[in-house]
Amino acid sequence: MKFKKTLAILAGCGAIFAALVVVDVLEPQPVVIEQKAPSKTPVSVLQVTPEDHDSNLTLLATTTARWPIQLKASSSAQLAWLNPDIEPGVLVKKGTLLAKLNTSALESNLAQANSSVKQAELNLKQAQHEQTVALKMLSPTKSSPFARREPQLLAAKAELAQAKQAYTSAAKLLEEASVVAPFDAVIMRRNISPGEWLEAGQVTFELAASDSLDVELPVSELHWQQVQSALSQPEITIVNRDGSEWQAKVRYVSPQADPTTRQRQVVLSVREPYQGMNHLLPNQQVKVIVSLGLRPEIVTLPLSAITRDGYVWTLDEQNRLQKEWITQVGQARNQVYARFDQDSAKARQVVVYPLLSMLPGKQVAPQAAQILVAKQEGNQ
Numbered sequence: 514m515k516f517k518k519t520l521a522i523l524a525g526c527g528a529i530f531a532a533l534v535v536v537d538v539l540e541p542q543p544v545v546i547e548q549k550a551p552s553k554t555p556v557s558v559l560q561v562t563p564e565d566h567d568s569n570l571t572l573l574a575t576t577t578a579r580w581p582i583q584l585k586a587s588s589s590a591q592l593a594w595l596n597p598d599i600e601p602g603v604l605v606k607k608g609t610l611l612a613k614l615n616t617s618a619l620e621s622n623l624a625q626a627n628s629s630v631k632q633a634e635l636n637l638k639q640a641q642h643e644q645t646v647a648l649k650m651l652s653p654t655k656s657s658p659f660a661r662r663e664p665q666l667l668a669a670k671a672e673l674a675q676a677k678q679a680y681t682s683a684a685k686l687l688e689e690a691s692v693v694a695p696f697d698a699v700i701m702r703r704n705i706s707p708g709e710w711l712e713a714g715q716v717t718f719e720l721a722a723s724d725s726l727d728v729e730l731p732v733s734e735l736h737w738q739q740v741q742s743a744l745s746q747p748e749i750t751i752v753n754r755d756g757s758e759w760q761a762k763v764r765y766v767s768p769q770a771d772p773t774t775r776q777r778q779v780v781l782s783v784r785e786p787y788q789g790m791n792h793l794l795p796n797q798q799v800k801v802i803v804s805l806g807l808r809p810e811i812v813t814l815p816l817s818a819i820t821r822d823g824y825v826w827t828l829d830e831q832n833r834l835q836k837e838w839i840t841q842v843g844q845a846r847n848q849v850y851a852r853f854d855q856d857s858a859k860a861r862q863v864v865v866y867p868l869l870s871m872l873p874g875k876q877v878a879p880q881a882a883q884i885l886v887a888k889q890e891g892n893q
Contacts, residue, residue: 553878558862566811568843568850570739570803574730578721578795586711587689590614595707604723605694614690623687626680633673640669692717699723699787726786730801731776748804757791759783808842810857816847818863826864834875
């Protein structure tokens with residue numbers, strides 16, 4: 514009986530041991546979790562290389578007429594003759610007769626003024642004669658100036674001077690009855706018609722100088738240093754809307770800034786603007802291309818690479834983002850010509866499409882794009 518109990522206990526212990534062995538064998542092995550490397554944000558970059566660049570600066574300006582003038586009727590009269598060849602846009606030489614006023618009244622006034630001169634001369638001679646007679650009859654020490662006819666003689670001389678001045682004025686009005694061009698000009702507007710009655714001061718023609726045209730170029734403080742340095746040996750081209758070009762020279766630099774915009778103003782001059790097939794007309798907006806000369810260490814960047822604040826994102830040797838400031842020297846279509854403010858001679862990888870989420874020092878995965886270099890040619 515005792516043997517059976519012992520056997521049962523041994524059998525139970527064996528079963529428990531076997532169960533423990535089975536559990537140990539069937540226990541799942543721990544899963545080893547592999548640590549994945551953090552993913553890098555892909556960015557498109559351009560490899561840019563600094564080179565010498567013949568840079569230009571393109572600004573907007575407005576053309577204005579040189580010596581605009583209004584020719585006015587000097588007296589009230591009827592228009593007697595109007596030059597049939599004079600129309601707006603016609604070029605005229607200095608002294609060209611444009612129109613004539615009726616001179617009947619003016620000739621009458623001139624004749625009357627001439628008569629007044631002759632009468633004043635006669636009165637003067639009479640006063641001189643009377644003075645001569647008075648001096649012979651009177652004592653020079655005891656007689657008064659009035660008795661010696663001195664004030665009468667002075668009055669006669671003043672009357673003659675006034676009569677001569679009136680004659681000169683009448684002759685001038687008669688001369689101005691012929692309306693002539695005061696200088697080589699272009700007719701901007703004709704305000705009279707044949708047979709029209711004109712009042713003194715009425716505008717007959719509006720003219721402007723034909724030998725040159727002014728171009729008013731406002732320059733902001735951002736571009737003033739560049740323009741100022743280029744004015745020593747300026748190469749300036751004016752381009753209108755249809756693409757026609759004219760060479761310009763600096764007429765003068767305004768000595769004061771605009772009180773509203775605080776911009777400086779440079780006034781340019783274009784020679785012979787109304788000659789040829791294409792005319793450069795006043796009151797037009799034009800492009801002014803100022804040559805800045807050959808600039809060293811310039812890179813060509815896509816316009817999209819520049820942020821709103823004026824800097825670009827570049828990559829260092831470990832492909833980490835870094836923010837760098839640039840100075841723009843020109844622009845052509847969708848490209849910008851610029852110089853890096855630091856280490857401008859070094860080639861760089863520039864991010865083409867910067868994001869607002871970019872942070873300095875963040876490592877990214879660069880993807881090469883088309884290489885741009887600054888060519889030795891001007892902006893288009």
